[in-house]
Amino acid sequence: MANTVQIKRHSSNSTDAAPGTLSSGELALNQAGKKLYIGRHNNSSVEVFHLPTLEDLTAGNGISKSAASSNSNNNAQTLAVDLTDSNIFASTSAKGIASFSSDNFDVSSGVVTIKTGGVVTAEIAADAITGAKIADDAVDSEHLAAGSIDTEHIADDQVTAAKIVDNIALPGNCSSSGNFTVGGNLTVNGTTTTVNSTTVTLDDPIFTLGGDSAPGSDDNKDRGIEFRYHTGSAAKVGFFGFDDSAGKFTFIADASNSSEVFSGSAGDVVFGAITGTSLDGATVDGGTY
Numbered sequence: 001m002a003n004t005v006q007i008k009r010h011s012s013n014s015t016d017a018a019p020g021t022l023s024s025g026e027l028a029l030n031q032a033g034k035k036l037y038i039g040r041h042n043n044s045s046v047e048v049f050h051l052p053t054l055e056d057l058t059a060g061n062g063i064s065k066s067a068a069s070s071n072s073n074n075n076a077q078t079l080a081v082d083l084t085d086s087n088i089f090a091s092t093s094a095k096g097i098a099s100f101s102s103d104n105f106d107v108s109s110g111v112v113t114i115k116t117g118g119v120v121t122a123e124i125a126a127d128a129i130t131g132a133k134i135a136d137d138a139v140d141s142e143h144l145a146a147g148s149i150d151t152e153h154i155a156d157d158q159v160t161a162a163k164i165v166d167n168i169a170l171p172g173n174c175s176s177s178g179n180f181t182v183g184g185n186l187t188v189n190g191t192t193t194t195v196n197s198t199t200v201t202l203d204d205p206i207f208t209l210g211g212d213s214a215p216g217s218d219d220n221k222d223r224g225i226e227f228r229y230h231t232g233s234a235a236k237v238g239f240f241g242f243d244d245s246a247g248k249f250t251f252i253a254d255a256s257n258s259s260e261v262f263s264g265s266a267g268d269v270v271f272g273a274i275t276g277t278s279l280d281g282a283t284v285d286g287g288t289y
Contacts, residue, residue: 022048062088062097121148131158209241220244221260238267 009029010017019028022039024046029036036051050056054077059065062085068076082088083097090096100107104118209223224241239255239262242248253267 018050019048022046061085121145218244222262224250224262226255226257226262239264 007027007029008019008022010019010031013031016030016033018030018035019037022028022037024039024041026039027036028038028048034053034055036053038049038051039046040049041047057065057077057079059079062082064080064082066078066080068078088096090098100112104115104123106113106115210221222239222241222244224239227238229236229238236253237255237257238251238253239257240249240251241262243250243262245261250262251267251269252262252264255262255264
């Protein structure tokens with residue numbers, strides 16, 4: 001028959017109590033509490049220590065514990081991370097689990113990205129983004145909302161020629177309250193060009209009217225200058241230039257303009273000496289004495 005070795009144990013199977021004293025290296029069993037104790041020599045005295053099991057583990061913030069088995073004789077425990085525990089959420093003063101608003105961010109396989117249009121201007125504090133925080137070429141027209149940058153949001157002298165790329169195209173209106181100088185050629189491709197200037201000075205001694213290339217057919221329109229004036233009692237429109245239908249230079253003091261074709265009676269003119277090759281339909285009045 002085999003030998004049986006039994007260690008010290010509590011006399012009651014229903015009493016959960018630690019042994020009072022143990023010799024160094026001596027074991028004792030708390031049968032009701034399912035705990036094992038050992039005596040440890042500590043200099044001049046022997047201390048009684050409980051040898052912990054998994055059942056003695058205590059769950060903390062973000063950690064839950066549950067019995068791994070329903071078997072009362074099995075002390076195995078399951079530990080799990082509790083993501084619903086608010087005590088482990090990150091804050092401004094503590095590290096922890098962070099959550100991201102689905103309005104602004106996408107999270108996939110642990111990778112956080114900002115949604116297209118996820119951060120709107122209402123969520124950015126005034127003056128929070130400075131030029132030093134923006135990488136070169138990081139902001140282009142594709143990422144700017146219409147009307148998002150106006151003169152109020154641009155500091156004085158912050159936009160220089162060095163910051164403007166060549167061949168820049170402005171899709172909307174552009175205006176300037178100060179002087180505007182064009183160092184190169186100026187091309188205006190529009191329906192109407194209006195110059196509200198008191199004085200206009202041009203170096204070019206010749207005006208070219210009717211297009212920037214030779215026409216391929218007769219458009220039947222006159223060429224010249226239309227001007228506005230007031231007689232003292234009424235506003236009038238005058239014209240002087242080439243009458244396309246007559247093929248002659250014409251001056252009309254009270255003119256009507258219909259699709260760039262002028263009509264009206266020829267106006268009076270004053271000249272000094274006149275040199276011509278012919279005189280047609282004129283009345284020469286020598287005056288009286």
